[in-house]
Amino acid sequence: xxxxxTETEQQILKAAKQVFTRxxxxxxxxxxxxxxxxxxxxxxxxxxxxxxxLFEAIFKDTLFEFVGKIKxxxxxxxxxxxxxxxxxxxxxxxxQKNPYIxxxxxxxxxxxxxxxxxxxxxxxxxxxxxFEQINQEVEKGKMKPxxxxxxxxxxxxxxxxxxxxxxxxxxxxxxxxxxxxxQFLEERKEIVINFIFSAIY
Amino acid sequence: xxxxxTETEQQILKAAKQVFTRxxxxxxxxxxxxxxxxxxxxxxxxxxxxxxxLFEAIFKDTLFEFVGKIKxxxxxxxxxxxxxxxxxxxxxxxxQKNPYIxxxxxxxxxxxxxxxxxxxxxxxxxxxxxFEQINQEVEKGKMKPxxxxxxxxxxxxxxxxxxxxxxxxxxxxxxxxxxxxxQFLEERKEIVINFIFSAIY
DNA sequence: GTCTATAAGGTGATAGAC
DNA sequence: GTCTATCACCTTATAGAC
Numbered sequence: 334x335x336x337x338x339t340e341t342e343q344q345i346l347k348a349a350k351q352v353f354t355r356x357x358x359x360x361x362x363x364x365x366x367x368x369x370x371x372x373x374x375x376x377x378x379x380x381x382x383x384x385x386x387l388f389e390a391i392f393k394d395t396l397f398e399f400v401g402k403i404k405x406x407x408x409x410x411x412x413x414x415x416x417x418x419x420x421x422x423x424x425x426x427x428x429q430k431n432p433y434i435x436x437x438x439x440x441x442x443x444x445x446x447x448x449x450x451x452x453x454x455x456x457x458x459x460x461x462x463x464f465e466q467i468n469q470e471v472e473k474g475k476m477k478p479x480x481x482x483x484x485x486x487x488x489x490x491x492x493x494x495x496x497x498x499x500x501x502x503x504x505x506x507x508x509x510x511x512x513x514x515x516q517f518l519e520e521r522k523e524i525v526i527n528f529i530f531s532a533i534y
Numbered sequence: 535x536x537x538x539x540t541e542t543e544q545q546i547l548k549a550a551k552q553v554f555t556r557x558x559x560x561x562x563x564x565x566x567x568x569x570x571x572x573x574x575x576x577x578x579x580x581x582x583x584x585x586x587x588l589f590e591a592i593f594k595d596t597l598f599e600f601v602g603k604i605k606x607x608x609x610x611x612x613x614x615x616x617x618x619x620x621x622x623x624x625x626x627x628x629x630q631k632n633p634y635i636x637x638x639x640x641x642x643x644x645x646x647x648x649x650x651x652x653x654x655x656x657x658x659x660x661x662x663x664x665f666e667q668i669n670q671e672v673e674k675g676k677m678k679p680x681x682x683x684x685x686x687x688x689x690x691x692x693x694x695x696x697x698x699x700x701x702x703x704x705x706x707x708x709x710x711x712x713x714x715x716x717q718f719l720e721e722r723k724e725i726v727i728n729f730i731f732s733a734i735y
Numbered sequence: 736g737t738c739t740a741t742a743a744g745g746t747g748a749t750a751g752a753c
Numbered sequence: 754g755t756c757t758a759t760c761a762c763c764t765t766a767t768a769g770a771c
Contacts, residue, residue: 359560360645363765373738378766400702433644440641442701443634444561453705477732482707482718483725486696493699494691500643501601504654506683517683524684531678532733564747574756579748
């Protein structure tokens with residue numbers, strides 16, 4: 334999506350994403366973005382006019398990436414029995430690499446819930462092949478009855494929450510050890526898959 | 535905990551909690567807290583000296599309330615078969631009434647992870663009766679093998695995530711309708727309980 | 736396009752009267 | 754304890770030279 338942009342512009346976007354996702358809109362200073370991008374602060378305004386506009390560029394992009402990633406894995410043509418494990422693995426890996434963006438999105442959506450509508454409508458979650466698959470398997474009696482919306486949220490919950498609750502889990506269950514926490518996330522993948530399969534089959 | 539405090543002080547704490555939990559530290563203006571508490575801005579400094587100190591009072595209190603609530607329900611003396619449904623119901627109701635505090639806590643912990651250690655250590659999550667109960671039932675073969683830590687996180691995930699992801703769920707699955715969303719949360723309680731029971735028994 | 740300098744406005748914090 | 758007035762600082766944003 335950055336094809337037609339100058340190098341400076343891309344540097345700015347990259348730096349802004351890093352700072353905004355960590356500190357949020359209110360906590361971010363334009364100076365910090367400039368430092369991170371190794372450019373002059375005025376250039377931020379030259380390219381994006383205001384903090385608000387720069388923020389919106391980043392926010393939309395991040396939300397689109399996040400929801401688009403969900404679409405990619407839930408919408409694929411694949412049998413559920415291999416698809417569900419793949420969802421858990423792919424999404425867990427993605428979240429571990431991008432641990433800040435979920436809280437960032439949820440936090441800023443709370444302040445400005447309007448932005449989301451267009452983007453989420455564009456994605457059209459309910460059209461995912463996943464939803465049809467669940468209904469079919471339930472109809473055929475291959476799976477215990479469950480509304481696909483709930484199973485969808487259950488999978489996301491079990492995958493996303495442990496990542497965003499990192500500080501509490503580390504302090505409360507892992508004796509403050511980062512290593513133990515990572516190990517916990519790693520072993521969780523198979524445990525979550527088993528948990529889901531036991532619940533629905 | 536507010537027993538020895540003047541009325542003004544309590545008004546301030548109440549107002550500060552409301553504003554801080556919605557807007558976070560960076561997004562909060564002292565003037566807004568003063569307005570909310572219907573007092574003069576200088577009084578905030580008279581009672582709490584600085585924004586930082588007022589924030590810390592609120593944050594510790596909120597974190598303590600949140601984790602303490604978990605303790606209360608996971609630590610009770612009760613058979614698992616009735617305890618798990620009670621956990622889901624009690625915590626869901628609590629979260630629906632306090633939808634902002636989870637994101638508030640997670641968001642601010644990201645910025646300042648040190649504060650948590652003392653409070654969470656104080657709570658001593660691993661000592662909850664719940665953990666012992668799971669191990670016992672697994673040993674007796676009454677339950678499929680699962681580490682109590684994972685089951686603990688699974689229950690919290692399934693309960694907490696749908697509340698903090700409200701804007702995305704509303705936009706993506708509920709056609710933007712608040713009513714449909716509330717209905718979804720309501721019916722979820724039993725569905726989550728069934729999901730967990732199917733997975734572990 | 737990129738820089739320096741500076742304006743314009745807001746925010747936390749304090750002094751001092753009552 | 755509570756108020757008004759004000760300071761000192763910080764942050765966004767712009768003007769203008771190069």
